Amino acid sequence: MHDHPHHDSPHHDHGPDNRLDPMEARTRALETLLVEKGLVDPATIEAIVQSCEERIGPRNGARVVAKAWVDPEFAEWLKQDATAAINSLGFAGRQSEHLAALFNDAETHHIIVCTLCSCYPWAVLGLPPSWYKSPPYRSRVVIEPRKVLAEFGVELPEEMRVRVWDSTSEMRYLVIPQRPANTEHLDEEALAALVTRDSMIGTGLVSLPGEAAQ
Amino acid sequence: MIGPQDLGGRAGFGPVAPDPTDPLFHAEWERTVLGMTLACGSLGHWTLDESRHARECLSPQAYYGSTYYGIWLQALENLLLTHGEITAEELASGTVSAPPLRPERKMLVTAVASVLGTGAPVDRPASAPARFAPGDAVRTTATVSPGHTRLPSYARDKPGTVVAIHGCHVLPDTNAHAQGEQPQWLYAVEFPGHVLWGDTAEPGSSVLIDAWESYLGPI
Numbered sequence: 381m382h383d384h385p386h387h388d389s390p391h392h393d394h395g396p397d398n399r400l401d402p403m404e405a406r407t408r409a410l411e412t413l414l415v416e417k418g419l420v421d422p423a424t425i426e427a428i429v430q431s432c433e434e435r436i437g438p439r440n441g442a443r444v445v446a447k448a449w450v451d452p453e454f455a456e457w458l459k460q461d462a463t464a465a466i467n468s469l470g471f472a473g474r475q476s477e478h479l480a481a482l483f484n485d486a487e488t489h490h491i492i493v494c495t496l497c498s499c500y501p502w503a504v505l506g507l508p509p510s511w512y513k514s515p516p517y518r519s520r521v522v523i524e525p526r527k528v529l530a531e532f533g534v535e536l537p538e539e540m541r542v543r544v545w546d547s548t549s550e551m552r553y554l555v556i557p558q559r560p561a562n563t564e565h566l567d568e569e570a571l572a573a574l575v576t577r578d579s580m581i582g583t584g585l586v587s588l589p590g591e592a593a594q
Numbered sequence: 595m596i597g598p599q600d601l602g603g604r605a606g607f608g609p610v611a612p613d614p615t616d617p618l619f620h621a622e623w624e625r626t627v628l629g630m631t632l633a634c635g636s637l638g639h640w641t642l643d644e645s646r647h648a649r650e651c652l653s654p655q656a657y658y659g660s661t662y663y664g665i666w667l668q669a670l671e672n673l674l675l676t677h678g679e680i681t682a683e684e685l686a687s688g689t690v691s692a693p694p695l696r697p698e699r700k701m702l703v704t705a706v707a708s709v710l711g712t713g714a715p716v717d718r719p720a721s722a723p724a725r726f727a728p729g730d731a732v733r734t735t736a737t738v739s740p741g742h743t744r745l746p747s748y749a750r751d752k753p754g755t756v757v758a759i760h761g762c763h764v765l766p767d768t769n770a771h772a773q774g775e776q777p778q779w780l781y782a783v784e785f786p787g788h789v790l791w792g793d794t795a796e797p798g799s800s801v802l803i804d805a806w807e808s809y810l811g812p813i
Contacts, residue, residue, distance in 0.1 A: 407623035407667060409688045411630060413680060416690045418697040419637060425629030427706040432628065433618065435710070474632075474713040478760065495602035495746050497646055498662070507628075510616050513662045515607040522602045522748065522801050523791050531610045542799040546602065548744040549780055549804035550716045551760050583612070 437506035440471045441554055442575035444504055446568045448481070449559045459483065462554065466504060476503030476552050482545065483556045484582075489540050490555045491529075491582030493521045494547040501552035505580060512581065522546060532583045555582040562588065595739055596747045597650035598657035602801075603748040603791065624663040631670050636701035636709065639677035643770035647742040648673050718777035720762040724807070726781060730756045731813040734783070734805060742770035745809045748790055749783075749801070753813055757802065758782040765806055778806040 400408065414420040444466055448455040457465040462479040466472070479501060482490035494500065495518045500508040511517050521528045525542045529535070536542065545553050557579040563571060578584030601607075619625045635645065648669035649657070657665060674680045681692050701709065726732060736751035744766050760782065764775040784802045787795030 401621075403661075403664060403667070404621065404623045407626050407630075410667070410671060410674075410680075410685070411626055413684055413688060413690065414630065414634070414674075417680070417694040419679065419694050419700055420630060420633045421700060421703060423703040424633050424701050424706060425626060427703045428629040428632050428710065429619075429625045431706060431710050472713070473711040474709070477713040477715040478717065478763075480758075480760075495748075496599050496744060497649065507618050509612070509618075510620075510662070511610050511612045514610075515601055515604075515658070516610045519601040519604040519607050520610070523787075523794065524796060525799055526796050528610055532612055538798075540798065542796070543784070544799065544801045545782075546746060546749075546801060546803045548746065549760065549763060549766075549806075551780070551782075551804050578612075 432502070432507055436471075436473075436502050436504075438504075438575075438577035438580065439572070440469075440506075441501070441504035441577070441580045442572040443469060443568075444471070444481075444554065445556055445575045445580065446572035448483075448556050449571055450568050455483075455556075458556070466554075471503040473503050475499070476501050478549075478551050479504075479554060480551055481554050481556050482543075482582075484558045486558075487541055489536055489542050489582065490553075491521060491525055491542065491544045492547060492553045492555060493518060493544060495519070495522060496546075496548060499547035499550075499552065501554050504554050505577060509577070529583060532578060534583065534585055555580050557584075557586045560586050560588055560591070595650065595741055595743065598652065598654040599650045600747050602746045619663075620661075623667075624661075627663045627667045627670070631666050632709075633701045634670060634674065634679075636705070637679065637696045637699045639679060639696070640673050641769050642714070643742060643764075643766040644772070645669065645673060646766070647770040648676075650742065716764040716775075717761045718764060718775065720777070720779065724759055724779040724781075726756045726759075726779075726807070726810065726812075728756050728758060732756055732781075732783060732805075732810040733813050735809050735811065739767060741767065743767050743809075745805065746803065749785060749803050749805075752785055752789055754783040754785040754789070756781045756810075757784045760804060763806070765808070767806075767808075778808055781805050781807070781810065783810070 448458050458481040462481040466479050498513040522544050525544050574586050576584050579586045649665050679695050733753050760780040762777045763780040765778050768776045783805045784800050787799035
């Protein structure tokens with residue numbers, strides 16, 4: 381795995397003396413120990429990470445949303461048994477064993493959070509973004525959701541109910557955003573392309589390109 | 595235990611600052627920590643709940659002073675030490691000096707797809723009917739758990755309403771401490787914002803948590 385291209389890593393400085401930063405060194409030390417003891421295989425580590433980077437991600441969730449928009453039977457199944465409905469599209473697994481879909485409508489907007497750690501529906505959204513795992517979002521979205529939404533550029537009508545779902549169990553929540561107006565001509569694939577990750581967390585809305593989502 | 599992880603409603607952490615260009619990993623070691631943590635889980639020394647508790651048991655200084663995967667790495671070291679899979683001497687020296695305990699459970703690369711693709715469902719058969727039904731008024735327990743709990747402190751000793759029954763799920767409070775799964779009915783419970791935050795609450799907002807039956811009492 382050491383030949384994997386490095387990602388954006390401002391603190392990852394191989395100087396002329398090839399010194400590793402402290403976290404890189406600490407991680408390598410533990411990994412080496414575990415490999416030498418025969419407890420982990422570096423190929424397994426790499427396969428796990430690659431799976432998390434490639435097999436799962438918000439494109440999966442977008443397919444669920446688009447199907448719910450065009451297929452009322454599927455939408456009803458999603459409401460009644462999201463785990464089975466989502467599994468039927470081939471999306472399942474770790475951190476998505478038990479799923480529930482939260483449908484936004486004209487009266488209610490749903491947002492998900494995990495104030496206690498970083499619970500997130502991996503199978504449909506992938507690994508969570510940094511802000512989702514970080515103290516500012518986890519501490520604030522339960523007490524001032526509209527102020528937090530404003531930081532995402534989202535403003536909701538004053539009369540809209542805002543329900544914040546704190547993922548305290550192994551239930552994983554997927555927000556089904558409202559379908560934007562004037563999309564009757566679009567097919568499922570074109571609709572899926574409009575659905576953003578944040579709209580399925582509840583910190584975004586779905587809009588047509590060039591239109592503000594309000 | 596009200597640990598450093600219990601963040602709901604706390605102040606002082608600043609703006610959320612979402613960055614659309616933020617990568618999933620910021621350095622190679624973060625990828626390794628994720629993969630290593632999941633791979634070590636298959637050794638079977640600890641449950642998912644115990645691994646969450648290991649992160650919560652870091653000191654506030656360590657928890658708030660670390661990056662996300664920094665927290666994971668420290669917790670993984672502690673779990674491996676606690677369960678005797680590595681020794682403090684080995685960790686300090688980086689040299690193997692004790693035999694491994696469960697090398698036969700090493701996660702093979704061929705198992706990755708099924709382990710990640712199947713996950714580990716936590717729903718269990720119920721031994722008794724659910725005590726509450728949607729619409730019931732309930733109050734969360736006032737007790738501060740001495741160990742792991744998934745009742746956030748902002749929702750402790752608060753009146754709410756059951757809105758859904760999720761099924762009967764493994765209880766993290768015992769499963770984190772090698773006291774068994776002791777499955778209980780799990781409910782979605784809704785609290786109006788003003789019940790949790792008083793006048794500070796935003797009008798028309800509510801918070802929902804998933805609460806196991808022992809977290810709840812009738813009103």
